[in-house]
Amino acid sequence: MTAINQTLSLQTVEGSHERDSARINDSGIERVPDSIVIERALEISVEIDDSDTYPLGVTMRTPGSDTELVLGFLLSEGIIQNIHDVKGLSVGDDKGVVSLAQSSTFDPDVHSRMSTISSSCGVCGRISVDGMLNNPDSAICDDLKINLDTVNACIISMKQHQTLFKFTGGSHATASFTPEGDLERIYEDIGRHNSMDKLVGSYLSDCNLPITDRIVVVSGRASFDLVQKALVAGFPIMVSIGAPSTMAIDMANEHGLTLACFAKSRSISVFSGTSRIEI
Structure with a gap:
C-alpha cells in the first residue's frame, strides 16, 4: 500500500x-x-443539610448542558420530584454537586451507585431497579393524539438538527415535539440516557413538569431506562427510531405510555397505547 x-x-x-x-x-x-464525539466522566454527588456528602456515581457523558443532565438524572432516580427539592447545584471540573432540600427523597441505601454509569447503560451500578419501577406515579394524559404525518415530521426534523451526529456519527439524540410535529428542544450525547436526562432536566429547570402535551423522540432503541425516564417526565407518547426491549414494552403498557418504534417514513410499530395514534 x-x-x-x-x-x-x-x-x-x-x-x-x-x-x-x-x-x-x-x-x-x-x-x-x-x-x-467527546466522552468524559462526570462525578455526581449530593449534600444533605450542607454537611453530609454522598457520591451517586460517575456517568460517562459528552460535556455540555451538565446542569440539565444532573437535574434530569436526579428526577429519574426518584431523588427529587421538582426543582424545589434542590437548594443549590454547582457544576464544574467534571463534577456536579447538588445540595438537597429536606423535601427530597434521597436514600443512600437505594440511590448510591456501585460502579460507573457507562455511555451505553443508564441503570448500571444501581443496587436495585425497584425504586425506578415505582417512580412513575402520575396519570398519563390521554388527550394528545398524533398521526403518521406528525411522526414523519418529527423524524425529519430531528435528523436535520442532529449536528453532533452529522459531524461524528457517534452521538444519540432525544427531542421533544409539539402535537403538530414542530421541534421544541433537542439534546445530543454519547449516551442515549444522558440525552434524555438533559432534555427532561431542561424542563425541570423551567418548572415545566409534567410534560403532558409533547412527544418525545429518541434516535436509537427504546430501552427500559428511557421509557422510565419518559414516564417520570410525564410524556404521553414516545417514538423510537429503533427497536424496543421487552421491559420497555411491559413498562409502557403498565403505565399507559404510547410506545411507537421502528419509526420511518409513513410507518411505525406501536407496542402500547395505540389509542393515541390516529389512522
Missing part, C-alpha cells in the same frame, strides 16, 4: 474533538483528521 500524507482542515462542533486517523482502502492509506 502507498502512504499518502495529506493535511486537511476539519470543522468541529461543540461536543467533539479532532483526532488523527488513517483511512485504509484498496488505493492505500490516507492520513486525515476526524471529528470524534
Whole structure:
C-alpha cells in the first residue's frame, strides 16, 4: 500500500474533538483528521443539610448542558420530584454537586451507585431497579393524539438538527415535539440516557413538569431506562427510531405510555397505547 500524507482542515462542533486517523482502502492509506464525539466522566454527588456528602456515581457523558443532565438524572432516580427539592447545584471540573432540600427523597441505601454509569447503560451500578419501577406515579394524559404525518415530521426534523451526529456519527439524540410535529428542544450525547436526562432536566429547570402535551423522540432503541425516564417526565407518547426491549414494552403498557418504534417514513410499530395514534 502507498502512504499518502495529506493535511486537511476539519470543522468541529461543540461536543467533539479532532483526532488523527488513517483511512485504509484498496488505493492505500490516507492520513486525515476526524471529528470524534467527546466522552468524559462526570462525578455526581449530593449534600444533605450542607454537611453530609454522598457520591451517586460517575456517568460517562459528552460535556455540555451538565446542569440539565444532573437535574434530569436526579428526577429519574426518584431523588427529587421538582426543582424545589434542590437548594443549590454547582457544576464544574467534571463534577456536579447538588445540595438537597429536606423535601427530597434521597436514600443512600437505594440511590448510591456501585460502579460507573457507562455511555451505553443508564441503570448500571444501581443496587436495585425497584425504586425506578415505582417512580412513575402520575396519570398519563390521554388527550394528545398524533398521526403518521406528525411522526414523519418529527423524524425529519430531528435528523436535520442532529449536528453532533452529522459531524461524528457517534452521538444519540432525544427531542421533544409539539402535537403538530414542530421541534421544541433537542439534546445530543454519547449516551442515549444522558440525552434524555438533559432534555427532561431542561424542563425541570423551567418548572415545566409534567410534560403532558409533547412527544418525545429518541434516535436509537427504546430501552427500559428511557421509557422510565419518559414516564417520570410525564410524556404521553414516545417514538423510537429503533427497536424496543421487552421491559420497555411491559413498562409502557403498565403505565399507559404510547410506545411507537421502528419509526420511518409513513410507518411505525406501536407496542402500547395505540389509542393515541390516529389512522
